Amino acid sequence: MSAAHRDSEQKPQRLHTPQWVSLVSGGIAGAVEATITYPFEYSKTRVQLLDNSAIKTSNPLRLISQVAKQEGLGALYTGCSTLVIGTAAKAAVRFLSYDTIRNSLADDRGVLSPARGILAGMTAGAVESVLAVTPTERIKTALIDDAKGARQFKSSLHATKVLVQRHGITELYRGLVSTAMKQSATSAVRMGTYNVLKEALKSRGIKTNVVTTFGTGALAGVVTVYATQPFDTIKTRAQGVQGATIGEASRSVIRDYGIRGFWKGSSMRLGRLLLSGGIVFSVYEEVSAILSPSTHR
Template sequence: MVSGEGAEKTPLVSLIAGGTAGGVEATITYPFEFAKTRVQLHDDSPSKNPFRVIKAVIEKEGPRSLYKGCETLVAGTILKDAIRFISFDSIKSAFKDPETGTLSPLRNLLAGISAGVVASTFAVTPTERIKTALIDDARHDKRFTSPWHATKTLVAEHGLVKAMYRGYVTTTLKQASTTAVRLGTYNILKDFERLRDIPQTTATTFGNGAVAGTIVVFVTQPFDTLKTRAQSVRGAGVKEAFTSIIADYGVKGLWRGSTMRLGRTVLAGGILFTTYEWVAALIQPVLDKKLLPARSE
């Protein structure tokens, strides 16, 4: 049972629970992210099975290569999900119906879009740029020895803003749409269940997260593919990234890597929301006790 479901989450709870959930989810599912990124970066592998891609990488480059760029993604995901959940929960609280405590589907989506833009600006774009550059570099040049070395090298070559915010438009489009669909769908399902007195168990939470993850993949995959191309080592503008994908694979290339992303995102959605609700239920009473004396003064 996920306890504390009806309690209003404070900003600090959203921040801690969101960051913790993001770190756990990113660490567990990173090999799927690695495989997806490889396929999107001109990888000629005919297989769409993420397990086969992962097996081939292990055989050619060793098991450690599957976690190339993982530190950057985990750090970025902790920051991203901390910002994303605190933004979404704060906006959701302002938008909700005072009588039912729920949001309309449109307001859910608007809250998600707003949270996605904030997360992309302050966390996602820089960390995704370094992660993608590390994975791309590992295929050919092998210039970068660590995330920090990659950051210093790219900044020295292109300047801080151009190096770290390469692909900002495509990343923000992806984050805004992903956050709107994922958090919006999850919250719509929760509101539907709450109004019908459906118990919020761990299984329910995991299932809601998995459903939200599945919808996210097929709706937002073109933005993800464009983002990956734009953030490769060489880099590309939105137009160049789009035309190169169409030239290489046709329109269906915009959904390249969707199978691999689906495997990760369905699992990630379940892990993310389950961990978030668990951590929130665990720390909310503790923080309430500590803050209660201050509130009563």
């Protein structure tokens, strides 16, 4: 047996997730997650926007209950279709970008270091913010903001047409910088934390299954909320119906709520990311295993 052949037998084989699998699995995971957790996203966005309605509470479950009673259950899904489509698209782009970068940065055993995991997540977040997140977040935020008052928008499509007619196509990219900052930070922390926890389980010989994956994803979601909430709050203010620059959005938060206002809506976002972190990673891993079982042995 030649030395080269012996080396090839001893060297561990790297298994790469095919790009099409990352794209499809990410899209399905994003759509499922967004549909289940949307009421938390609705309540978080409504609290972050200066609300002049009769409903005054920062408790996510109470706000959801009051909105359902006063405005109907359907109100909790205002802008939902936009977010579901956007979340499916951004999750597909995120996992495709992340897995592509991961494949190039991982070592011979397929292990990604914590620093490289954060770098891969940050890059994936920047890509998804440009390709998918900013336009859908702009429409979703404008719809929720509009629902508090005049209700000038009839649907996601109508809101898109009105905003483009009034201000041009660039209006859909209002808040791009704040969104890119938020998505890069969120993806870096979320994907980086998930990668660290996943590798820690592997090193201890703990087999991954739906339960461990859900728990790991949920914990990554908790860390993500408190580390990146200020970016999310600024982004929301920047993408209201009237729109605002990063500076104007930041000053308005301080004026209305003080420094603590940058963490406004964190309890709502925690409720969503706690669930979404577990759901999105669990669905992604399960769908990937079905589509490409050889890479999830």
